[in-house]
Structure formats: C-alpha cells, structure tokens
Amino acid sequence: MNKISKAVVSRLPRYYRYLDELRQENIERISSKELSKRMNVTASQIRQDLNNFGGFGQQGYGYNVQYLYEEIGKLLGLNVTHKMVIVGAGNLGQAIANYGNFRNRGFEITALFDKNPELIGKDTAGGKVLDIKYLYDYVKENNVEIVALTLPKEPAQKIAEKLVECGIKAFWNFAHTDLGVSGDIIVENVHLSESLMKLTYRISEKNNSLNK
Amino acid sequence: MNKISKAVVSRLPRYYRYLDELRQENIERISSKELSKRMNVTASQIRQDLNNFGGFGQQGYGYNVQYLYEEIGKLLGLNVTHKMVIVGAGNLGQAIANYGNFRNRGFEITALFDKNPELIGKDTAGGKVLDIKYLYDYVKENNVEIVALTLPKEPAQKIAEKLVECGIKAFWNFAHTDLGVSGDIIVENVHLSESLMKLTYRISEKNNSLNK
Incomplete structure (x- = not known):
C-alpha cells in the first residue's frame, strides 16, 4: 500500500x-x-x-x-486492542475514562494516575486512580501502548520523557505544549484552547465582513 | 485583507x-x-x-x-471578550469550565447547564450549574455568544437547533456528531474519538512498516 x-x-x-x-x-x-x-x-x-x-x-x-x-x-488500527493509561485524573482525565465509546472500539483503559491524594483510590470507568509514583513500573509490567496526558504542560514534558525511557511509543497529548520527544515517538495532540481560538477567528472574520 | x-x-x-x-x-x-x-x-x-x-x-x-x-x-479575536456557556456539566464540561487559560484569554464562562439534579446547583470555576430549562432564556438575556456542547449527540443536535432560534451563532461542539445547522452558523468541532483514531492509524502504519 x-x-x-x-x-x-x-x-x-x-x-x-x-x-x-x-x-x-x-x-x-x-x-x-x-x-x-x-x-x-x-x-x-x-x-x-x-x-x-x-x-x-x-x-x-x-x-x-x-x-x-x-x-x-x-x-485505523481498531481491529486490535490498545492498552491505554491516563496520566492526570482531573475532570478531563475522568471524562476520557468515562467515555464509553472508547471501550467499544478496542481501547482498554486500565488505570489513571495522579499525585493528588484526594483522587488516588477513586474508582472510575477506566479503573482505579493510582499514585503517580507507580506509573513507570505499571506501564512496563502491563504492556501499556498509549499514554493519555491530561495534565499541565510542565509535568507533562518531564513525565513523557520518563515514559519514553520506559518504552512508551505513543502519546495522546492534551497538555498545552508540543511534547519534545524524539521523532519516532507518535504524538497526537488535542489542544483545546487552539480549537477555541479557531472558533473566535471565524467569529471575528465574520463580524469584520459584516461591518464592511 | x-x-x-x-x-x-x-x-x-x-x-x-x-x-x-x-x-x-x-x-x-x-x-x-x-x-x-x-x-x-x-x-x-x-x-x-x-x-x-x-x-x-x-x-x-x-x-x-x-x-x-x-x-x-x-x-484570533482575542482582543474582545467572548461570553460562553457550557451545556453538559459532566466531567468534560467541568474540565473546560476549570481551564484557567480560557479566562485569561478573554473568554468569560458565565454558567453551565445540565438536566442532572445531582449537578444542578454545583459551583464550578465557570459559575453555577443551572437547570437546562433556563438555558434558552439565559442566552437571550445575557448576550451569550458561544455555546460549548459537552453532551451526547442526540440531545446536542436538538439543543443546538433551539439555540440557533435564540440567536446563537457559534458552537464549540464536543458531541460525537456534525451538527446539522445552517451554513452561516459557526461550528468548531472537537471529536475526541477521531483524534484517538488518528493516533492508532499511525501506530498501525508504523507496525506494518516494521513488519515488512
């Protein structure tokens, strides 16, 4: 092909x-x-x-x-199962864990990770929230393929680098940054604020053309 | 220009x-x-x-x-304030409401709406969660410009149509559907599962090339 x-x-x-x-x-x-x-x-x-x-x-x-x-x-690679964990168990991480369609389409979310003691131990549709200190051993022991990063940009970059050392080759990145990882690592970005800016660009373009 | x-x-x-x-x-x-x-x-x-x-x-x-x-x-239209409400106060809606950067960039989130009695009345960074029955009056009385739709596709389509009748001209759509609204309405989509499929496409493409 x-x-x-x-x-x-x-x-x-x-x-x-x-x-x-x-x-x-x-x-x-x-x-x-x-x-x-x-x-x-x-x-x-x-x-x-x-x-x-x-x-x-x-x-x-x-x-x-x-x-x-x-x-x-x-x-689209949906005929095989993809093991995924979510780093950052805030609202966005939980939203993804709870999104039922992902499971139907061959995505197996097995755990969420966070450093916040109030979240650790919580049950979600994507499994328990675990202490982030267990993340690196977990991904190695459980053949995790994809890591979703739903946390701020500073920790995201550091954690991604360590995960690459642990063998992770694919990131679904929601952090407000382009991950600086080597070129053979697959990164798919969801930059929410950039999407919102495209919307306001179009609003502003429309308003300008109406005012002409 | x-x-x-x-x-x-x-x-x-x-x-x-x-x-x-x-x-x-x-x-x-x-x-x-x-x-x-x-x-x-x-x-x-x-x-x-x-x-x-x-x-x-x-x-x-x-x-x-x-x-x-x-x-x-x-x-990008960020020099003016954009009033936004969020319809669907689940994890995703709350994640957006809590995302501090939006406020710094001229987005004023004034309320969230939901039909779930357990969420109604809850305080979030984007204001209180209100009963969805007040949505249509609210957007008319408060000059709301953008509506974020963070709810399943069936209600999203119906609610969007009613909002268009109330004068809403811009949607930030997270529902898993292309909103069927008239062409002069601005719709910016964030289809999370499609982003994840692009990631697995790339994984599968890479695996295929390694196996050759």
Missing part, C-alpha cells in the same frame, strides 16, 4: 463514524452520491479518498457499508 | 502559543530562523504564513515578539 496523505488519513475517522451510523440504521449499501449528501462533501472526493485503499466500491453498485466500515476500522 | 487560507488559520493559534512562551521568557525579538527551530517548521513557511497579514517582520531584524503576539491575538 502506498503512503496515504495526511489529509486523507485525517478524514478516515469521519468516514468511519458515518458508516457506523449507516450500519446502525441497517443500511447495507450506499452510493458515493448518497454518502456525499450525508457527509456534506463531494462524491468525487469520497471516490478519490477511498480509491487510496483499493476502492471498495463497484460502479453502479455502491459501497457495501459493513465491509467498508470494517476495512476502514482495520486501517 | 485577503481571505486567509484555512491551513494558515489553523496554524495561527500555534504561533500565538509560541509567542506567548517567548514573551514569558522576556525575549523581545526573534528571527524566522530561530522561531522555525523552536516550532519545528521551516523558516520559509513562517515567513509565508505571516506575510498573509502584512509581514510584521523586517529583513535582518526579526519579529518583535510582543507586537506579533498582540497582532495575532487580534486576528
């Missing part, structure tokens, strides 16, 4: 979500035209995107929803 | 974050070369991006950090 462009990859989870909805509505086949209406993108973009993976569709027949859903799921 | 491309806009918050860090380190000027090293992008991309806004820099002199920070802040 050729290297898929970043732009296409970034659209795959959205295809996956729409195909999941179609499945739940018991729709078995869908044409690129119908799918494009639902997703509010052009049919030709859909065909081009899915052609990256060999197509999946037949002319005049449309896509088999269940098959396409499963194939995109495999591409 | 010409219409700025989406790609450039999406990079502005990151410039803003780095410039804020430079300010805090009391750095007054920075060349595009130094900035590019810090941000791990090419100096030519930085120059091109900032040229969209008239440049800000002088050849051989570099950028004035404070000035550039303020100008990008204005572009």
Whole structure:
C-alpha cells in the first residue's frame, strides 16, 4: 500500500463514524452520491479518498457499508486492542475514562494516575486512580501502548520523557505544549484552547465582513 | 485583507502559543530562523504564513515578539471578550469550565447547564450549574455568544437547533456528531474519538512498516 496523505488519513475517522451510523440504521449499501449528501462533501472526493485503499466500491453498485466500515476500522488500527493509561485524573482525565465509546472500539483503559491524594483510590470507568509514583513500573509490567496526558504542560514534558525511557511509543497529548520527544515517538495532540481560538477567528472574520 | 487560507488559520493559534512562551521568557525579538527551530517548521513557511497579514517582520531584524503576539491575538479575536456557556456539566464540561487559560484569554464562562439534579446547583470555576430549562432564556438575556456542547449527540443536535432560534451563532461542539445547522452558523468541532483514531492509524502504519 502506498503512503496515504495526511489529509486523507485525517478524514478516515469521519468516514468511519458515518458508516457506523449507516450500519446502525441497517443500511447495507450506499452510493458515493448518497454518502456525499450525508457527509456534506463531494462524491468525487469520497471516490478519490477511498480509491487510496483499493476502492471498495463497484460502479453502479455502491459501497457495501459493513465491509467498508470494517476495512476502514482495520486501517485505523481498531481491529486490535490498545492498552491505554491516563496520566492526570482531573475532570478531563475522568471524562476520557468515562467515555464509553472508547471501550467499544478496542481501547482498554486500565488505570489513571495522579499525585493528588484526594483522587488516588477513586474508582472510575477506566479503573482505579493510582499514585503517580507507580506509573513507570505499571506501564512496563502491563504492556501499556498509549499514554493519555491530561495534565499541565510542565509535568507533562518531564513525565513523557520518563515514559519514553520506559518504552512508551505513543502519546495522546492534551497538555498545552508540543511534547519534545524524539521523532519516532507518535504524538497526537488535542489542544483545546487552539480549537477555541479557531472558533473566535471565524467569529471575528465574520463580524469584520459584516461591518464592511 | 485577503481571505486567509484555512491551513494558515489553523496554524495561527500555534504561533500565538509560541509567542506567548517567548514573551514569558522576556525575549523581545526573534528571527524566522530561530522561531522555525523552536516550532519545528521551516523558516520559509513562517515567513509565508505571516506575510498573509502584512509581514510584521523586517529583513535582518526579526519579529518583535510582543507586537506579533498582540497582532495575532487580534486576528484570533482575542482582543474582545467572548461570553460562553457550557451545556453538559459532566466531567468534560467541568474540565473546560476549570481551564484557567480560557479566562485569561478573554473568554468569560458565565454558567453551565445540565438536566442532572445531582449537578444542578454545583459551583464550578465557570459559575453555577443551572437547570437546562433556563438555558434558552439565559442566552437571550445575557448576550451569550458561544455555546460549548459537552453532551451526547442526540440531545446536542436538538439543543443546538433551539439555540440557533435564540440567536446563537457559534458552537464549540464536543458531541460525537456534525451538527446539522445552517451554513452561516459557526461550528468548531472537537471529536475526541477521531483524534484517538488518528493516533492508532499511525501506530498501525508504523507496525506494518516494521513488519515488512
């Protein structure tokens, strides 16, 4: 398989979500035209995107929803279980632990870690909150693959560096910083305040155009 | 000013974050070369991006950090106050309400809303949690500009439609759906599970290339 462009990859989870909805509505086949209406993108973009993976569709027949859903799921690595722990058991960490969909999609959250004595010992949907001093042994002993960082930026950087030494190769980073870790470590960022700024950019752009 | 491309806009918050860090380190000027090293992008991309806004820099002199920070802040609409309420006072809603940086950047979170009697009346950094039945009157009476939706997708869609009727024109949407609202309404999505899928895509891509 050729290297898929970043732009296409970034659209795959959205295809996956729409195909999941179609499945739940018991729709078995869908044409690129119908799918494009639902997703509010052009049919030709859909065909081009899915052609990256060999197509999946037949002319005049449309896509088999269940098959396409499963194939995109495999591409997204959702056909295997991913062990994840959460560092930072505040509201954001607990929100992620409690988010039921993650478990249904092959993510196994086994523990949360925090230094706050008021949180340590608390039960969450993602397991108990453990003292952060056990984090490094825990990830080594339990084959943890992904660490979600839901804590402020200063501790996040230090903890990430130590986790890399323990063999962690993938971070889901909510800290307000770009983790400085070596290039072969996978980091996916969720910068909430940057998302909010994109929103206010658009508000301000709209207001400026109305005032013209 | 010409219409700025989406790609450039999406990079502005990151410039803003780095410039804020430079300010805090009391750095007054920075060349595009130094900035590019810090941000791990090419100096030519930085120059091109900032040229969209008239440049800000002088050849051989570099950028004035404070000035550039303020100008990008204005572009991002951060020079005015934005009133926001949060619908859904679970862990995610509370995480956003408690996130101090938002307040420092001109976001005024005045209330949270929920239908859960156990949450109603609770004090948070974003104000009290109010009964959702007061939401529509509240946004009309208090000139609320942005509504953050941190609740499941079914109620999110219905509530968003009613809020649009009340005059809300901007949503920060965490619900696992693309809000079906008319095109002049601004929606900025944070789809957490899609971000996590991008991470597992990269893990699976890396594993496949190692197994070849």
